[in-house]
Amino acid sequence: MSIPYLYIDRTSSIPIPEQIAEQFISAIRAKRLKPGQSLPTVRELSKSLQISMETAQKAYQLLKKDGWITSKPRHGTTVSAHLPQSTPMLAPKRHAKRLALLQTLKAFKQIPGLYPVSGISLPPDPVLLQALKEVSNQALDSSLKVEESDPFGVSDLRSKIQGLLVERGIWSDLSSLCIFNGSQQAIWLIADLLLKPGDIVVIPETCYLPIKEIFQSKGAQVVSIRQVSDGIDLDHLEQICQKKSISLLFTMPNGHYPTGASWSEEKKRAVIALAQKRNFPILEDDFYAELYYTPIPPTTLYALATNMAPNVSIFYTSSFHMLIHTNIRLGYLIVPEPYVEIMHHAKSLVDKTASVFTQYLLLHLWEKINFPNYLKQLRQRLKTARNQMLESLERWLPPGYTFSSPQVGITTWVHPPHPMDETRFIEQCLAEHVFVMPGEAFAVEQPVPGFQVNFGKIPPEILDQAIQRIGKILRRYHSSY
Incomplete structure (x- = not known):
């Protein structure tokens, strides 16, 4: 029996049973193998891969232990009807x-x-670096004139950001728009406000790993959701919702990092509908928001939810530092209305406001080079x-x-x-x-x-x-x- 999705690397340091088990899991996650589908017998697996029956049996034992396959007399070995919600932690x-x-x-x-x-x-742009040098003194003068800072940031810069958001189909009052020292700080504060030990946070199975660490630092249980070619596996998300009460869904629907995948509008609407049904908030990280290659900007969960499910709380965040320079860390967050007051207080406790000098540096750069x-x-x-x-x-x-x-x-x-x-x-x-x-x-x-x-x-x-x-x-x- 030929098994095209299985290969053995005999030079690898990973034991052969683990190689086989991981490849079966990958095939199941990619839906090349479906729940209830029959698998080769131990003898067939052994013959196909030219391994001992003992090695083949060990591979199946690993899969059975974690719930990926089942074996019954007269029925043989099949993919489990109820798959694990998340891959077990690494041995x-x-x-x-x-x-x-x-x-x-x-x-x-x-x-x-x-x-x-x-x-x-991106690498530093010499044109931007020169412009930054030219406006730095002006930014310093502006920042030194500020007597009392708004925790949500410089209002003139927030107005500029508001204009960019409108081009993406997003409308936000200035009172809901907060500037942070990078979007990672925004994510940390959201986790601090929303999560308590034991809460379930769902994130994509691949991501920028400090995001996972932020949620775990709050005592949350991180559950990874499988990914397919166009983003997260919606069926898997629904399975998780049926068994667990989700406290937060973190996701990147447009330009997911690291894979670059973007969701279809149909999938975005389905996730919003599920959030409304199951009553969980969403943290939408639109890190590459300004780097789109379609005639118009891709739609966001935030914009869609405004019309179809306004009661779904969506925290929408993006960042500038990747566009300008990695050391100039400025991000922003649209805070859902029920959380504005508490976020305002929390931001004032954390750092009073994002760096005023950096905010004015971006504001004057914006005007000098016509940023849009x-x-x-x-x-x-x-x-x-x-x-x-x-x-x-x-x-x-x-x-x-x-x-x-x-x-x-x-x-x-x-x-x-x-x-x-x-x-x-x-x-x-x-x-x-x-x-x-x-x-x-x-x-x-x-x-x-x-x-x-x-x-x-x-x-x-x-x-x-x-x-x-x-x-x-x-x-x-x-x-x-």
């Missing part, structure tokens, strides 16, 4: 392996001469870079590797046709002077196979060379299959 051996991989990535990230294929940000016009030009440059990246991926990657054309943000995700030993892959990439981040670097629990590509970080011609090197590595890596 100590896997946890140690993950830490070693992340430490390797951290150690090599800043080494000169590497091609940085993955990442969250600058963003239009930036989007056009990045759209061209995205298209060139897609051509490079198509040209250099081996057959079977898939990826999507991101409509928002600066990243895409490359999906392999079969599992990878990520440590080995990373080591070979680093040997070729290529820095790339695999699924393990973003995994809430179990990693999504593949790796991230950022098309805004380095010039397209340099990225093309890096992808060519990755393609050669992958061809060598999979030649044994």
